[in-house]
Amino acid sequence: MSARFYSLLLALLLAAPGAFAETLKLPDNLTGFGSPAGESFLAESTAKEAYFPLASNFLTQKTQAYCGVASIVMVLNALNVPAPAVPEYEPYKTFTQDNVLNDRTETILPRQVLDKQGMTLDQIGAILSTQPIKAEVRHASDASLEQFRTQASSFLAKPGHFVIVNYLRKAMGQEKGGHISPLAAYDEKADRFLILDVARYKYPPVWVKTTDLFGAMNTVDSDNENKTRGYVLISSPSGE
Amino acid sequence: MSARFYSLLLALLLAAPGAFAETLKLPDNLTGFGSPAGESFLAESTAKEAYFPLASNFLTQKTQAYCGVASIVMVLNALNVPAPAVPEYEPYKTFTQDNVLNDRTETILPRQVLDKQGMTLDQIGAILSTQPIKAEVRHASDASLEQFRTQASSFLAKPGHFVIVNYLRKAMGQEKGGHISPLAAYDEKADRFLILDVARYKYPPVWVKTTDLFGAMNTVDSDNENKTRGYVLISSPSGE
Ligand SMILES: [Ca+2]
Ligand SMILES: [Ca+2]
Ligand SMILES: [Ca+2]
Ligand SMILES: [Ca+2]
Numbered sequence: 001m002s003a004r005f006y007s008l009l010l011a012l013l014l015a016a017p018g019a020f021a022e023t024l025k026l027p028d029n030l031t032g033f034g035s036p037a038g039e040s041f042l043a044e045s046t047a048k049e050a051y052f053p054l055a056s057n058f059l060t061q062k063t064q065a066y067c068g069v070a071s072i073v074m075v076l077n078a079l080n081v082p083a084p085a086v087p088e089y090e091p092y093k094t095f096t097q098d099n100v101l102n103d104r105t106e107t108i109l110p111r112q113v114l115d116k117q118g119m120t121l122d123q124i125g126a127i128l129s130t131q132p133i134k135a136e137v138r139h140a141s142d143a144s145l146e147q148f149r150t151q152a153s154s155f156l157a158k159p160g161h162f163v164i165v166n167y168l169r170k171a172m173g174q175e176k177g178g179h180i181s182p183l184a185a186y187d188e189k190a191d192r193f194l195i196l197d198v199a200r201y202k203y204p205p206v207w208v209k210t211t212d213l214f215g216a217m218n219t220v221d222s223d224n225e226n227k228t229r230g231y232v233l234i235s236s237p238s239g240e
Numbered sequence: 241m242s243a244r245f246y247s248l249l250l251a252l253l254l255a256a257p258g259a260f261a262e263t264l265k266l267p268d269n270l271t272g273f274g275s276p277a278g279e280s281f282l283a284e285s286t287a288k289e290a291y292f293p294l295a296s297n298f299l300t301q302k303t304q305a306y307c308g309v310a311s312i313v314m315v316l317n318a319l320n321v322p323a324p325a326v327p328e329y330e331p332y333k334t335f336t337q338d339n340v341l342n343d344r345t346e347t348i349l350p351r352q353v354l355d356k357q358g359m360t361l362d363q364i365g366a367i368l369s370t371q372p373i374k375a376e377v378r379h380a381s382d383a384s385l386e387q388f389r390t391q392a393s394s395f396l397a398k399p400g401h402f403v404i405v406n407y408l409r410k411a412m413g414q415e416k417g418g419h420i421s422p423l424a425a426y427d428e429k430a431d432r433f434l435i436l437d438v439a440r441y442k443y444p445p446v447w448v449k450t451t452d453l454f455g456a457m458n459t460v461d462s463d464n465e466n467k468t469r470g471y472v473l474i475s476s477p478s479g480e
Contacts, residue, residue, distance in 0.1 A: 022317075022320050022322070022323055022332075022333055022334065023332075033292060033296060034293055034296060043283065052273060052274030052279065056273060056298075056440065056444050056445055057440065058295065058296075059300075060299075063328045077262075077440075080262050080263075082262070083262055086441070088302070088303045088304065089304065089441045089442075092262075092439075092442050093262060093441065094262065094300070094440070199332075200297065200334070201326065201329045201332040201333065201334035204296050
């Protein structure tokens with residue numbers, strides 16, 4: 001090949017959108033948040049009260065085992081739950097992936113176990129319940145696709161209501177294991193939920209079909225006594 | 241006062257939206273991202289190409305001096321500039337507020353100075369210029385309100401184009417010193433820009449009037465040879 005061929009190829013590669021892309025390619029069934037279709041889903045969604053406070057507190061999980069910790073911190077800050085001090089931010093307070101873990105969470109999930117195998121669905125519920133909020137755990141095996149769609153979409157449409165999901169990535173075409181992130185919106189027309197994926201070094205936020213998401217939650221977690229994964233419905237105590 | 245009075249008062253306080261609020265109250269001239277007006281501004285904005293990749297990479301500054309570092313990391317990740325490794329995320333790569341600082345940035349702004357007095361407008365431009373992108377520094381004294389509005393809004397409307405602003409908070413009614421954050425959108429109808437404020441423990445993202453933002457940039461920075469603050473126009477090398 002000529003030098004001219006290579007210089008043209010280089011120019012093409014540099015000009016191509018995504019020439020710099022760092023995150024993994026999405027499978028066809030998932031729609032990226034920033035794609036034209038993804039932008040339309042957000043625009044046409046009428047169940048996105050959760051979106052604005054969560055987007056204002058969107059985080060990258062601190063380690064590859066901290067997806068549950070990051071999801072919990074996002075929801076606590078989005079709910080404006082009174083937060084512990086952070087030396088660096090004195091006199092301001094906020095939840096971080098460090099200060100959300102304390103003696104009470106240690107009895108639920110020791111850091112040593114967390115670091116090795118992450119968090120289960122039931123541990124998300126138990127850790128959230130150490131805060132002055134309401135958290136209801138739903139295993140996929142105890143719900144139906146229709147119940148999940150109705151409950152989650154109605155939570156996302158109300159101020160002070162949030163949903164965290166625990167799912168198996170490979171069941172929806174991603175790499176690869178069990179994962180946890182908050183939902184931020186539901187688009188009825190596309191029948192898709194927006195996941196604000198906390199592994200931001202790996203995947204962008206995605207719009208996933210309800211059937212694909214429910215299928216990925218309806219999988220067995222060997223770290224949780226072979227119970228299925230699922231979702232947590234979270235609200236502030238006043239129920240607002 | 242009776243116990244009944246206090247119990248009513250407590251119920252009222254708990255039920256009030258924002259009873260849990262942790263961030264500072266916004267002055268009347270600023271509109272919160274999640275307020276009904278803020279949601280409308282985003283919906284009606286036609287200059288928000290920058291919004292989606294920035295929202296996907298929104299960060300909290302690591303210390304109270306790191307607003308410039310956090311802003312740079314957000315833009316580099318939004319541009320998908322090839323990133324250094326992060327031990328915790330192996331094999332994935334991303335810019336963080338730690339790995340963005342290196343031997344080259346140390347010659348521009350030693351960490352010891354950064355930790356004490358943060359970053360100046362010219363240092364933002366110089367540090368961005370160590371990466372394979374284009375960064376043009378504009379001091380407010382060398383621009384007009386109209387030039388800023390036109391340049392910034394046209395950047396926010398194009399893929400691969402970003403704007404970081406350096407302004408004096410108290411000049412737009414906030415607490416209190418010099419600050420740095422990325423712009424994410426412009427709403428022509430309201431003539432307001434959306435600032436994704438990286439001091440997320442302190443303020444939510446805000447929509448600010450162009451005149452208020454320009455006024456807050458058109459202030460003297462004693463850490464930068466008494467030059468005015470201003471903005472940095474950033475784009476990928478292909479100009480896309
Ligand atoms: Ca709202
Ligand atoms: Ca908060
Ligand atoms: Ca777009
Ligand atoms: Ca990236």
